[in-house]
Amino acid sequence: VxxxxxxxxxxxxxxxxxxxxxxxxxxxxxxxxxxxxxxxxxxxxxxxxxxxxxxxxxxxxxxxxxxxxxxxxxxxxxxxxxxxxxxxxxxxxxxxxxxxxxxxxxxxxxxxxxxxxxxxxxxxxxxxxxxxxxxxxxxxxSAFSLEPLLTQSAWFRVHNRDDVIENLYFVGAGTHPGAGIPGVVGSAKATAELMIEDMG
Structure with a gap:
């Protein structure tokens, strides 16, 4: 870690x-x-x-x-x-x-x-x-990944597309927008849209 x-x-x-x-x-x-x-x-x-x-x-x-x-x-x-x-x-x-x-x-x-x-x-x-x-x-x-503190929420949460490594994406409770079923589904949707956008 x-x-x-x-x-x-x-x-x-x-x-x-x-x-x-x-x-x-x-x-x-x-x-x-x-x-x-x-x-x-x-x-x-x-x-x-x-x-x-x-x-x-x-x-x-x-x-x-x-x-x-x-x-x-x-x-x-x-x-x-x-x-x-x-x-x-x-x-x-x-x-x-x-x-x-x-x-x-x-x-x-x-x-x-x-x-x-x-x-x-x-x-x-x-x-x-x-x-x-x-x-x-x-x-x-942890059942819900990162604690939803101000400094670990919204834009401060793990981005769905890595800022440094090309073609590396993240999805799940620890990423934007957050934990719980709606958050994880929202994360999957956001990540899929970024991947489709990158594929051009």
Missing amino acids: TDKLKKKKYSPSLFVVHFGLKGSWPGIPHHMILLGPRYKGLLDDIYDNGVLPNDFSLYLHHPTVTDPEMAPEGYSTFYVLAPVPHQGKLPIDWDEMGPIYKKRILDEIGQRLIPDIHERIVTSFHYTPQDFGTDLNAHLG
């Missing part, structure tokens, strides 16, 4: 639990955010302090409430994600911590929404910052 990359700041990572349950929950919407007791302190722990917090703010995805064919009849599918520090801030062994953190998150959903969640689980797996790094080659296991 070059010195220039080391000076950049990276977005947090995610801990994601996918799980299938016996039963259905028409009262749980397709998208739900379960806010925890803290806001700024939680963000400080994740972004700055490199702490794996004891409390959560969780995003819960429940696609079978909209499309029951996403699971066999009588079953439901979910995933829940929790923002966590990237591995540069929190270089822990997720092989060891993953199952513990997964249980804590499922316990939280059980306490707030589905009391017998553990008895209803028929399948589950979790995805960690370590997996983002290994499977997706995400630097430091």
Whole structure:
């Protein structure tokens, strides 16, 4: 990793639990955010302090409430994600911590929404910052690449066409215009247009 990359700041990572349950929950919407007791302190722990917090703010995805064919009849599918520090801030062994953190998150959903969640689980797996790094080659296991600071946003983000090396292009969350599905799709479109323009 070059010195220039080391000076950049990276977005947090995610801990994601996918799980299938016996039963259905028409009262749980397709998208739900379960806010925890803290806001700024939680963000400080994740972004700055490199702490794996004891409390959560969780995003819960429940696609079978909209499309029951996403699971066999009588079953439901979910995933829940929790923002966590990237591995540069929190270089822990997720092989060891993953199952513990997964249980804590499922316990939280059980306490707030589905009391017998553990008895209803028929399948589950979790995805960690370590997996983002290994499977997706995400630097430091960051889920969203560069942190969207003023000095790393818009024109200051990695350009879609290299400024020095001819015929070198960049695309993805770390490039202009930014992370997230709309940002990455926008990046792909911008990069494709530059390539077509250069091909003349």
